[in-house]
Amino acid sequence: MTRYFAKKLFILLVLLFLVSIAVFSVLFILPGDPAQIILGINATPQTLANLRAELGLDRPFLEQYLDWIQKLLTGRGNRSINYDMPVYDLIVSRLAVTGPLALLAMVFAVIISLPLGIYAAKNQNRPADVLVMFFTQLGLATPEFWLGILLILLMSVKLGLFSAGGFPGWTSDVWGSLKALLLPAFALGVIRASILTRLTRSSMLEVLREDYVRTARAKGLRERTVIYVHALRNALIPVLTIMGLQLGQLLAGAIIIENVYYLPGLGRLVFQAIGQRDLPVVRDIVLFMAAAVVLVNFIVDLAYASLDPRIRLE
Amino acid sequence: MRKWLWTLMVLALVFPAGAAFGETPQKGGSIVVCQPAEPPGLDPTANTAAAIDRVVYANLFEGLVKVNSNGDLVPGLATQWTVSPDGKTYTFKIREGVKFHNGEPFNAQVAKWNLERAIAETTVNPHPEYFRGIAKMETPDDYTLVLTLKEVDALFLIHMAEGDAVMLPMKGYEDAKSNPIGTGPFKFTSWVRGDRVDMERFDGYWNPKLPYLDKLTIKFIGDASAQIAALKAGDIDVIGYILAPEMAKEMEKDPRFKVYAGSTTAEVIMSTNNKAKPFDNKMVRQAMAYAIDRKAVVDLVMFGYGTPIGSHWSPSTPYYVDLTGKFPYDPKKAKELLAQAGYPDGFEATIKLPAIYSYSKRAGEVIADMLSQVGIKLKIEIVEWGQWIERIFKKKEYELTMIGHSEAWDIGIYANPEYYFQYDSQEFRDAYANALKAPNEEEKAKWFGRCQEIIAEDAVNGFLFSASGLPTMKANVMGWWENYPTIALDCTEVWLKK
Numbered sequence: 174m175t176r177y178f179a180k181k182l183f184i185l186l187v188l189l190f191l192v193s194i195a196v197f198s199v200l201f202i203l204p205g206d207p208a209q210i211i212l213g214i215n216a217t218p219q220t221l222a223n224l225r226a227e228l229g230l231d232r233p234f235l236e237q238y239l240d241w242i243q244k245l246l247t248g249r250g251n252r253s254i255n256y257d258m259p260v261y262d263l264i265v266s267r268l269a270v271t272g273p274l275a276l277l278a279m280v281f282a283v284i285i286s287l288p289l290g291i292y293a294a295k296n297q298n299r300p301a302d303v304l305v306m307f308f309t310q311l312g313l314a315t316p317e318f319w320l321g322i323l324l325i326l327l328m329s330v331k332l333g334l335f336s337a338g339g340f341p342g343w344t345s346d347v348w349g350s351l352k353a354l355l356l357p358a359f360a361l362g363v364i365r366a367s368i369l370t371r372l373t374r375s376s377m378l379e380v381l382r383e384d385y386v387r388t389a390r391a392k393g394l395r396e397r398t399v400i401y402v403h404a405l406r407n408a409l410i411p412v413l414t415i416m417g418l419q420l421g422q423l424l425a426g427a428i429i430i431e432n433v434y435y436l437p438g439l440g441r442l443v444f445q446a447i448g449q450r451d452l453p454v455v456r457d458i459v460l461f462m463a464a465a466v467v468l469v470n471f472i473v474d475l476a477y478a479s480l481d482p483r484i485r486l487e
Numbered sequence: 488m489r490k491w492l493w494t495l496m497v498l499a500l501v502f503p504a505g506a507a508f509g510e511t512p513q514k515g516g517s518i519v520v521c522q523p524a525e526p527p528g529l530d531p532t533a534n535t536a537a538a539i540d541r542v543v544y545a546n547l548f549e550g551l552v553k554v555n556s557n558g559d560l561v562p563g564l565a566t567q568w569t570v571s572p573d574g575k576t577y578t579f580k581i582r583e584g585v586k587f588h589n590g591e592p593f594n595a596q597v598a599k600w601n602l603e604r605a606i607a608e609t610t611v612n613p614h615p616e617y618f619r620g621i622a623k624m625e626t627p628d629d630y631t632l633v634l635t636l637k638e639v640d641a642l643f644l645i646h647m648a649e650g651d652a653v654m655l656p657m658k659g660y661e662d663a664k665s666n667p668i669g670t671g672p673f674k675f676t677s678w679v680r681g682d683r684v685d686m687e688r689f690d691g692y693w694n695p696k697l698p699y700l701d702k703l704t705i706k707f708i709g710d711a712s713a714q715i716a717a718l719k720a721g722d723i724d725v726i727g728y729i730l731a732p733e734m735a736k737e738m739e740k741d742p743r744f745k746v747y748a749g750s751t752t753a754e755v756i757m758s759t760n761n762k763a764k765p766f767d768n769k770m771v772r773q774a775m776a777y778a779i780d781r782k783a784v785v786d787l788v789m790f791g792y793g794t795p796i797g798s799h800w801s802p803s804t805p806y807y808v809d810l811t812g813k814f815p816y817d818p819k820k821a822k823e824l825l826a827q828a829g830y831p832d833g834f835e836a837t838i839k840l841p842a843i844y845s846y847s848k849r850a851g852e853v854i855a856d857m858l859s860q861v862g863i864k865l866k867i868e869i870v871e872w873g874q875w876i877e878r879i880f881k882k883k884e885y886e887l888t889m890i891g892h893s894e895a896w897d898i899g900i901y902a903n904p905e906y907y908f909q910y911d912s913q914e915f916r917d918a919y920a921n922a923l924k925a926p927n928e929e930e931k932a933k934w935f936g937r938c939q940e941i942i943a944e945d946a947v948n949g950f951l952f953s954a955s956g957l958p959t960m961k962a963n964v965m966g967w968w969e970n971y972p973t974i975a976l977d978c979t980e981v982w983l984k985k
Contacts, residue, residue, distance in 0.1 A: 337717045438681075
């Protein structure tokens, strides 16, 4: 287990190193001078030169790269050009929105998809199954921003139960903050639940045809035990893989839904930073996102092992 | 009945909105205003982004001179000013008893220090050239500032009223980007990055009657439908800038809200590379001017909420000359001119549209259709903003593009042949120099008018329309500016009717 862990960690570090070089190079050659974007199209050459010097944009590639990595490793040295604060603090504050949003969306996705998927599998080809399949098809075809807008129109504008967006902040209003995340998390969750329901169903159907399930039934176990103890564990492995990918994706930012609900999340931050050429922010966040995806996959790998002991041996 | 109506109309004209029918402003309350873009920092003397001025100008920061809702230059931190007969010396009387939000006093020395900072070698002020014309700054006493210019500059006072010229305190100016300290009616409390800027009433404001509001929050909501949902759900009170024009009709009908279709300082133009073939031919540019139906552009792009223009000058700016009749919509004439220019069958060209501005993309499509009627086939290319700055603005790698120039009084860009239009006209440069040196109003009007005429005649760019700011608010929000003659969401005199 330790070797498995060490190997994964090594791969993670190499990957992050490669990502850091790629991110830095791409942003370095990207057209669009940050100084010009900050100062506008009528700025004088002297002002531009002054600002470039202030931002350190006039130094050679390697020097800038090493400076970035050094500051990254030693703490809060990288500062956002536009927000005038450490990128580290910025990411932490945005994660306080995006993290819970992603988790809540996954919670919604799981509590909708697992029961529905199992139920559909048990009732294969019966009207209930067809109905579930119909709705998941609908869910797959629905763009999440559109569902988000519909939810706002219904719950905020018509019924007045939720505010139409925004985020009060955990420190000032915990319940209000949670409430602000409910609608967007639901919109994100429902769409993801559609995929997971179908996956649970098909995976469940496959497992239910296995010999050991027949054996379990033959030895007189209750149907409930057969399904939840014996079948589900094995059926969950492909589902878990997709869930891991989904969570990684959500952590990397649900840019569109964050715009619809104007939530100050990570996705909106990076979107805005790219437009404004706030390079320190873009670099750090892309690196962070890469790390998040790799980490989630790492955790998923560990979860496989606990679901299926055979995986540990390989 | 009719008499009544007339009386009402006259009253409505005489009294500005909000003050009509003699309503007295009520104190107290707080409002939430939204604007689409989050500002990149809060220091207007270090960045030109309009989003900064829309948060801080007149709310947090003030200059010696202010622009009021009619576009007039009025006293700000200077109570009055006089100009010497030769037009070169400005004597400002500085307002007494003004304090910064941190308690520091404001006086003539502070004003002088601010201007020196703007023109220093190390300046990051985007427009040091506004103040470079100052040859001498003197402070004979604490409340008098005498500025002597090298040459007469007709735009000097106007520049003194812009965001680049607001006054910062000598201690605490360094953090203005994230912790702005000014002299305005509201003081900064917090900036929740990605969400809002909070401000509260400054009790030490030099005008004890103002502001009326206790709290002011500027919230950043980029998505047009999210803005409207927030207004309808009661999360915000005002969409300060800018309601999606396609929604304006619906919001106007709703008695809970009001929409102002006032003017702004922005001119939306189809910028043309005057050095690229075939646009280096004046006849081709004029043919395009004939081929564009500006009224239809306003209707299709802005749903009617805009004013057609014939030159690079907003109707809300003084000395405006209406040149929309110079090239009336006439496709036949356009074809004739094209034939004369050697393109009887038209030609193909590319228009590059910046992706961040929806009006620009929409206008690009409409114009492409109009030009195709006279044989000019436009290929549309959507460009990311950073790319636009680099390729189009700096490297001039373009034939046509579409953009709103939001700064007022910016016709001087046509005097610079290096500017991305690459327009080179000695006649214009002379006229502009005369306008800047004009000693009196009459001469100013004459020469600024001449400047507008020259570029209109040369059809330098496709002059399309001046957009409406479309501020939209709850019916009980009073004293909001109908027009935006400067880039600001000034809430100094805004109040809530209870």
